[in-house]
Amino acid sequence: MIVGLSNPKTEYHNTRHNIGSWYVYSLAKSYLNNFKKEEKFFGFTSSCYIDSNHVRLLVPNIFMNINGQSVLKMASFYNINLSEILIVHDDLELNPGIIKLKYSYGHNGHNGLRNIISVFNNKKINFYRFRIGIGRPINRDQIASFVLSIPTKKERILIERSILHAIEENFILNILKC
Template identity: 80%
Template sequence: MIVGLSNPKIDYHNTRHNVGSWFVYSLAKSYLKNLKKEKKFLGFTTSFSIESNYIRLLVPDIFMNINGHSILKMASFYNINLSEILIVHDDLELDPGIIKLKYSYGHNGHNGLRNIISVFNEKISFHRFRIGIGRPINRNQTASFVLSKPTENEKQLIQKSILHAIEENFILKILIR
């Protein structure tokens, strides 16, 4: 399962905090799939097969700090363990256009990750795909920064990194090992 962390689509889709969902929407598009609203999972979902592996995609359509509830609903329904889920999210520590994979337990201050750890109530590490959004100059403005739209240059860098990750299939290679 691949999850793009997000806030509600209508109000926040184009914000920095929703770049995880940008990745999932782009991935779905590359497999000619559309995400559809699934009320029982509190978000948008689709699925596809790659190399005999069935991949489920999820973009929660609830606030970031409760994304874990959406993920747990879908994971429980399909019997998917947290260790089998790739969480795609924004990262303040990376500049726009920089992407990194990480396997760890910690949340590093990210409210979406913090909620996932809390909801799953497991001390298990999980795969994370971090998409850089940079930091505001004034660290006291972090909340408004992540909830604002990136500059056109930042958006292009972020979109280019997402497309590169999809074209190289390195995210999927991790899931189907």
């Protein structure tokens, strides 16, 4: 299962905090799949076959700090363990356009990850994280407004290029082979 962390789509779709959803929507589009709204999962879902693996896609349509509810609902329904889920999210520690894959159990201050760890009720479960850099504001007091704002044109180009590169290079095949 691949989850693109997000805030509700209509209001926040173009913000830095929703970059995880940008990746998942782009991935589905590359496989010519559409999303449908699934009330029971509090979000939008799709699926595709990647290297003959059936992969479920989820973009929560609830606030970031409760995204874990959406992830847990879908994972429970399909009997998917947290260790089998790739969480795609924005990362303040990486510059725009930088992407990294990590397998660990921490949240590094990210509220969406914090909530997922909390609802799965185990702080030591490793899971895959695909981190997409958004950079960091100069003033630490501006983090909330920064992540909820739209990236500059230059940042958006770098971010979109990194997403496209990850899809073209089948970045997630590394995970599926594990």
